[in-house]
Amino acid sequence: EPEVTQTPSHQVTQMGQEVILRCVPISNHLYFYWYRQILGQKVEFLVSFYNNEISEKSEIFDDQFSVERPDGSNFTLKIRSTKLEDSAMYFCASSEQGQPGNTIYFGEGSWLTVV
């Protein structure tokens, strides 16, 4: 069964460093997402991406964050200068069509620890 894959599964970084999280969405999907889950809390929307541009973003997704689809398969999330509060599990997701009505499939997550 096709799945969303993410790398790395776990990354430890120093505060102020740049981090890039990588995702390979399901191949025929056109909509891509990043979500974040701080330990013990709910899953929070960060950004959605369609047709090579951001279609929606949350207030969490400030100037320190950026997304890119550098080629036909990868979808990346960059955090320019990490802060301690960026420590969280970051989930990439994709869907075949946009919302509402179409389901989103999640990757297994990239656990980011900022020290």
Add this chain to the structure above:
Amino acid sequence: GQQLNQSPQSMFIQEGEDVSMNCTSSSIFNTWLWYKQDPGEGPVLLIALYKAGELTSNGRLTAQFGITRKDSFLNISASIPSDVGIYFCAAPKTSYDKVIFGPGTSLSVIP
């Protein structure tokens, strides 16, 4: 803003018991989704509901889309240890492309 509430927050049940949890909102949604999250993993879709009043099953799981479109229920029959995890309800925000999640119901099953 639009917000989902889940209850109960956590449950401890004996293996074999049935489980019921719900998700409510003050806003109307046209789709309800139920996800399960195992520790350290991403949410996995269990059931998707697209129509008010719809009742959908997936094995031992049954979910219903409330008539008012402001709530949804998930039932698990004859629970087993692998049902342990956090169950999230989710719904697409009407303004396109954003799915919001409830805070989750943590389920523990005692063998």
